[in-house]
Amino acid sequence: MMTQVPASEPDFTPLDDVFVRKHMGVPDIDVTGWTLAVEGLVERPLRLDMAAVLALGTERLPAFHECFGSPLAPDVPTRAVAQVEWAGVPLAALLDRAVPGAAARHVWFEGADSGSFQGQDGVTYVKDLPLDVARDDVFLAHRMNGWPLRAEHGFPLRAVVPRMFGTNSVKWLTRIVLADRRADNVFTTRFYTRVLPGDSVPSPVREVDVSSKWFVPGKVAAGKVDLGGRAWSTTEVVRVDVSVDGGPWEPASLAAPGSGPTWQRFSVTRELAPGAHVIRCRARDRAGRVQPLAGARNAVHEAGVEAGVEAVGEAEDRAEA
Ligand SMILES: Nc1nc2c(c(=O)[nH]1)N[C@H]1C(S)=C(S)[C@@H](COP(=O)(O)O)O[C@H]1N2
Ligand SMILES: [Mo]
Numbered sequence: 471m472m473t474q475v476p477a478s479e480p481d482f483t484p485l486d487d488v489f490v491r492k493h494m495g496v497p498d499i500d501v502t503g504w505t506l507a508v509e510g511l512v513e514r515p516l517r518l519d520m521a522a523v524l525a526l527g528t529e530r531l532p533a534f535h536e537c538f539g540s541p542l543a544p545d546v547p548t549r550a551v552a553q554v555e556w557a558g559v560p561l562a563a564l565l566d567r568a569v570p571g572a573a574a575r576h577v578w579f580e581g582a583d584s585g586s587f588q589g590q591d592g593v594t595y596v597k598d599l600p601l602d603v604a605r606d607d608v609f610l611a612h613r614m615n616g617w618p619l620r621a622e623h624g625f626p627l628r629a630v631v632p633r634m635f636g637t638n639s640v641k642w643l644t645r646i647v648l649a650d651r652r653a654d655n656v657f658t659t660r661f662y663t664r665v666l667p668g669d670s671v672p673s674p675v676r677e678v679d680v681s682s683k684w685f686v687p688g689k690v691a692a693g694k695v696d697l698g699g700r701a702w703s704t705t706e707v708v709r710v711d712v713s714v715d716g717g718p719w720e721p722a723s724l725a726a727p728g729s730g731p732t733w734q735r736f737s738v739t740r741e742l743a744p745g746a747h748v749i750r751c752r753a754r755d756r757a758g759r760v761q762p763l764a765g766a767r768n769a770v771h772e773a774g775v776e777a778g779v780e781a782v783g784e785a786e787d788r789a790e791a
Contacts, residue, residue: 472709472721480532480732482615483552490622491537491550493595493657494585497642501626510578510647513569520626523612526563531556531609531630534702534733538635538675539767541661542588547767549683551700553733556630557613562605564646570601574648577604579629582642587656596655597638599631599676601648607631610643632731633704634676637662677704679768680761682736682753692744692777698737699771703755710736713750722751742777749773 501520508516532555539548561577581595599608609630612619619625624641631638637657652658663672682701701707706727711719722736736751752770754760761770 473723475723475725477726477728478735480553480555480728480730481735482532482555485615485617485620488535488552488554488614488623489537489550491636492583492622492641493587494583494593496622497582498621499582499625499642504626504644506627506643506646508564508568508646508648510649511571511574512648513571514567516564516568518564520612523559523610523627526559528557528613529559529609531558531611531632531730532728533630533632533731534700535630535636535639536678536681536702538637538662541637541675544664544675545765545767547769547771549771550636551681551683551702551733553700555615556609556611557616558609558611558627558630561608561610561629561646564610565605568648570648573650575601576649576652577601577608578645578647578649578653579608579640579643580645580647581624581640582644588661590656593656595640595642595657596653597629597640598649598653598658599638607633631676633678635678637675678702679766680704680707680753680755680757680759681768681771682707682710682751682761683771684749684751684773686749686773686775688774689776689778690742692742692779694739695742695775695777696737696739697749697775698735699751700733701736701751701753702733703753703759704757706756707734707753708756709754711752711754712736712738713752714740714742715747715749719752742775744777744779747775747777749775 534553537550578598584594587593611630628641662675680703684699710722722738725735750772
């Protein structure tokens with residue numbers, strides 16, 4: 471039977487372990503000369519420096535953060551996922567001041583990075599979202615796990631779009647444009663599009679897929695072993711099944727979802743004989759989506775675990791307790 475345990479406090483990935491993705495390098499930004507423009511179809515265009523951004527107040531947003539993977543290989547799993555406590559201000563606070571015009575339907579987010587990508591020069595990094603989605607979901611972050619954003623993570627300010635793939639979370643943000651149409655940029659219409667199940671035309675890579683990943687050391691002490699991981703989706707994950715050494719799928723114990731866009735822990739305890747083992751995990755969400763067995767970027771995660779007879783650190787402590 472599926473056992474659901476209460477939601478755990480969100481756990482955060484140490485900054486040194488959070489993946490870094492950059493298509494054109496890391497721009498060197500001096501915050502004293504930096505500004506964020508909010509313009510286009512707005513009644514009151516804004517130009518904010520960091521003091522003006524901070525004056526809007528600071529909220530916290532714990533959220534999982536997942537990279538889609540290479541836009542050139544959309545079916546290859548990368549398993550690049552982290553969980554971060556962002557601090558900053560909801561985009562809505564800026565929109566309330568700028569006042570979008572009646573014709574505004576889309577919001578464009580532009581980063582300060584530019585260069586060449588896939589043989590094309592003069593490329594900039596732009597993503598866009600429908601205005602109603604952007605107003606509800608986009609968060610502008612200047613801190614990560616309590617620290618000012620590191621240069622590689624988008625200093626001094628980046629967008630964060632919870633429950634969407636990381637590609638939407640534009641770093642080194644300098645310009646937000648309200649428009650009546652989508653942005654025409656290689657990263658909005660050429661790369662990062664995919665045909666979703668049941669569709670015939672590609673749509674932009676936005677909402678994450680249901681997924682799960684083992685967080686287990688490669689080596690453990692043989693015997694009773696706690697195997698744990700994390701599962702996430704756009705909605706609640708309602709079940710995670712695990713299979714050990716090709717055995718039957720059996721339900722793991724799963725933490726209830728938190729109140730925000732955070733991942734959920736799952737775990738099972740299994741007796742592992744000395745030797746090599748293969749463990750697999752598979753999540754299902756409230757919408758009925760299940761991770762495919764293979765051939766998709768969110769295919770079930772398979773991990774290898776080596777169970778040793780020599781006790782490893784933690785297990786040794788347990789033996790003495
Ligand atoms: N300006 C800009 N923003 C960007 C990118 C980029 O290359 N330039 N890469 C995107 C991608 S693909 C991902 S997965 C996330 C990664 O954020 P991180 O490097 O802080 O983990 O940033 C996104 N935002
Ligand atoms: Mo990414």
